[in-house]
Amino acid sequence: MGRRVHRWRGGVAAALTLVSVGFLWGNTLLLAAVVVPLSYIVYGSLSRVPPDAALSVSRTVVDGEPTPGEPVSVELTVENTGPAALTDVRLIDGVPEELAVVDGAPRACISLPAGERETVAYSVMAKRGSYTFGPTAVRIRTLSASDEATVELAADGDGTLTCANTVSEVPLTDATLPRAGTLPTDSGGDGIEFHSTRSYQHGDPVNRLDWRRYAKTGELTTIDYREEQAVRTVLIVDARPAARLTPEPGYPTGAELSAYAAERLFDALSAANVVVSVAAVGLSDEDVPGGLGPDGLAWVDDTDDHTAARVAQLFDGVGAAAARAATATPEPEDPIQQSSALKTDGGVGDEALQAVLARLPATAQVAVFSPLADDWATDCVEAFSRRDYPTTLVSPDIARRDTVGTSLFALDRAARLRRAELAGATAVDWDLDSPIDVALRASFADLFSV
């Protein structure tokens, strides 16, 4: 799309001024100097964008499998494929709105002789999910800047940034669960390990009769084995507004990071045939397809083959809630401010905790994922521990400790982690500089070795 820019019209006024003053003062130099502004007027009028100007754009996403919060380098290469030199080429890459540019700029202004190419590099902050780049907007101006053409070019190469690998795609060998999905009990019944013998009762299975004893003594006895109850692992994601903190604009929020960690663990457990339920606290009806349950929880049980899809929708809902919060209210400069402001809003959290407790199966193992922006997650852990649920707390460390406020926030968070440990839970402190897999490998064996 071409457009003429009449930026040299002021030359007429300049010429008139020169003529006027020249006549008033009787100065021939000023009259002759009219040539100067007239030259610029002609210069602007004759200047045109070359009709055969052509550009090609290609994009490379350097790190194809980032983790959330990790900067991803993007390189955009522009080549002048036309015959004429282009002195002023301005371009803006179509970075997905959800991704923040953390280094460099997806915008550039370059001069490109015919056949030459130039590369623009920048970095975006990865977030959970898959994001598609838009077309690259390109504006070409002439040397006089009085004519311009604007086009949108589809870039060759990488058009998507995906940040949603599953645990199964990365090594997590140490986390192979010894008896995943089962919980040994003290009661006798069906099972493998010997528990006790008792007198035969009518209806006992024939294969559990102690035939050797019958052969020796003639008494019918029945062998009981140690019963193994099926257990369910419940992953609870703290997605309340208090957890939607971010250390800097564009960085994933604490809720999103918690959801990411939960998703990776869900994939690992599913691959190991562990029965898993997933719950998110703090979402609204619009965040989850079909809305929340009657108790205000977004809860998915492992019931059929579509469980994985519904869990993915739930995690997407956490991202949507975080994005909505980011657009609805400005991010506070200091996370501690938002944290302390939301501490008093305990009603929703209390109701959510009661709802979770009401839904937990008697034999559940619980993993809570929270940035620990307030006491809610710690309260949950203490409540679960009091009821003898094996509990693990996974907390992404979003405190940067570069200001007094964030340092205080970090201290607060450390105290909450300690509280969780004292309550008997396993606390996993996820340092964002290392992959979550490391933290999971180091800690989750304990959870399943009960």
Next chain:
Amino acid sequence: MDDAPTDEAGLPPTSRAVVVGLSAVLPALLFLNTGLGRLLPVVAATGLALAGSLWLAGWERWTAVGRLLASLLVAPTAVGLLAVSGGAVAVAIGGGQTGPGVAAAALVALGGLVSAFGAATAPWGVYDRDRALAAVGLAGRTMVPLSVAAGVSFASGLVRLSSGGDGSGTPVGALLAPVVDPLFAPTPGRTHIAVFCLFLAVVTIAFERAAMSLPLTELLAETTDDVDLAGAVESGSRALGIASVAAVALGLLALGVETGRGQTVIADTLPAGLYDLTVSLTGSPGVRQALWTVLVASIVVRLAVWLVQRAARSSADRLATVLAPYVGGSLLAVGLFLVATPLLDALLETVQSAAPAPVAAGVTRFVTPLVGNYGADIVLLVAGLLLLSVTGTAIGCLWLALVTHYLDERNPGVHVGAAGLFGASVFAATMDVSTWLVLVGLVGAVVVWDAGTFGRTLRREVGPVAETRRTELTHAGGTVAVGGVGAR
């Protein structure tokens, strides 16, 4: 293409260097070649001060400090504006120029000043509508304390302008004589009951209002055991009210008698002793002066109480922000009071030594009788007010140019700087400056404008992070080349 603004106020570094460099170097060359070289420091300082006023007026983090400094900058800016234009005229006259030559010199100086202002504001986008409006407001508020000080000084010295004072022969004294004489120089040997009573009534009302506005009850209650203090204050107020009404009534009655029946009737009616007492009391200039002093003091107290009441209802930040220009103006007024005489003497000495003889003689002829009749402090205060109004007018013109869309609001500093350089080059051409310098000045003005506007769109479209130097240099090179071809 996304045209969302991205830090669009400023210019990229290369464009900034081009704009600042050419706007600084070319006017300097023009000044040196037109004999105005001595004005260069003043021009640069004034341009920077004017730009600094706008910059400080727009401070958001330290608003009160910014406003205070901006208000203090109003005075040097005004002095600079006057010095640049006056200096150029003086230099031209001293060089034997007349008429068009003097005008051309003044216009070259003003062009250079505008160019300096543009160079100071364009790189960072300091000149915009909001800042200009804020600076105009600050200049106006800075003038308030000086106006009040001048008003109080004038009121205090009003007695001197009556027939009995040493300022009666001045034009202002002659103008005010019909009002001032009946108040402060009553004709001796007769009664002036009407004027005295009405004057007394006005003073009484003013005093009562001032006294009642003071927190007497609250302050005295802590230092006295009188439980009925509020009642006493109320009684006093009522008594003053009755006294003022009685004075008005007596004054109106006396007005009819004094104008209708004459002094003889009054002298015959009143006992001899009482008549003499009335004559001496109502015709005494000392009593009138005392009443006038009470009136002025009452008004000052009432104003001060009103200000304190307003201040008490505002937050500290808000108060500091609002009061900053008044504080700046007060500092200027106090400074003028303290150094009035030596400052005036120094200024006159400077004029005598630096200005051409006819100009110096004219200034001396004008200033000396003024100082003699009205005093150095009031003359300087009025001069200060006039000076501040010069700055206010200059900034007001800058604001008006934006409001009326005479200037493009997107970084108008570029346009102003280029126009200043263009004007200076044009008028320098009428002052026997070399042809090449005039042409370089004209092309330079175009390059300043072109680099500034190009850099602004560049900054707006690709943001501050992108590398743009090569494109900027290529573009500026093209503009210089075209100008060079045209000039040849």
